[in-house]
Amino acid sequence: xxxxxxxxxxxxxxxxxxxxxxxxxxxxxxxxxxxxxxxxxxxxxxxxxxxxxxxxxxxxxxxxxxxxxxxxxxxxxxxxxxxxxxxxxxxxxxxxxxxxxxxxxxxx
Numbered sequence: 001x002x003x004x005x006x007x008x009x010x011x012x013x014x015x016x017x018x019x020x021x022x023x024x025x026x027x028x029x030x031x032x033x034x035x036x037x038x039x040x041x042x043x044x045x046x047x048x049x050x051x052x053x054x055x056x057x058x059x060x061x062x063x064x065x066x067x068x069x070x071x072x073x074x075x076x077x078x079x080x081x082x083x084x085x086x087x088x089x090x091x092x093x094x095x096x097x098x099x100x101x102x103x104x105x106x107x108x
Contacts, residue, residue: 007059010108013090014062017106020086026079029072031104032056032063050100061107076103 021028035043035056043049055061066073066080073079076096080103084094087106095105 003058003060006108010060010062013087013092013108014106016090017083017087021083024079024082026083027067028064028083029067030062031065033061034059050098055107061105063102063104064106065104074104076101080104 018028033056035054037053037057040049040052040054040057043054044052056063064083066077066083068079080096083106084096084103087094088097093107095102095107
């Protein structure tokens with residue numbers, strides 16, 4: 001499968017995830033989609049990323065932050081767990097299950 005085909009599937013499934021979140025009364029705000037190599041290098045050097053090449057650079061990852069009562073929720077809680085399980089049921093990877101837990105990260 002080509003990167004273009006992967007991107008089409010990714011956007012379709014991200015749409016399904018955001019609709020499911022809305023129906024589950026979880027308010028999502030996209031935080032990061034595309035990232036340049038220079039940005040990835042900085043995150044890697046600062047220890048904020050464990051990889052030198054991120055799926056964000058390929059348009060195959062999205063970070064969301066949950067908004068609750070007008071405030072951004074960055075820590076993994078029951079809503080992030082629900083989103084992660086929903087995303088994984090679609091056959092994708094949720095960063096909240098990594099050893100370097102990244103609950104906001106959803107990738108194909």
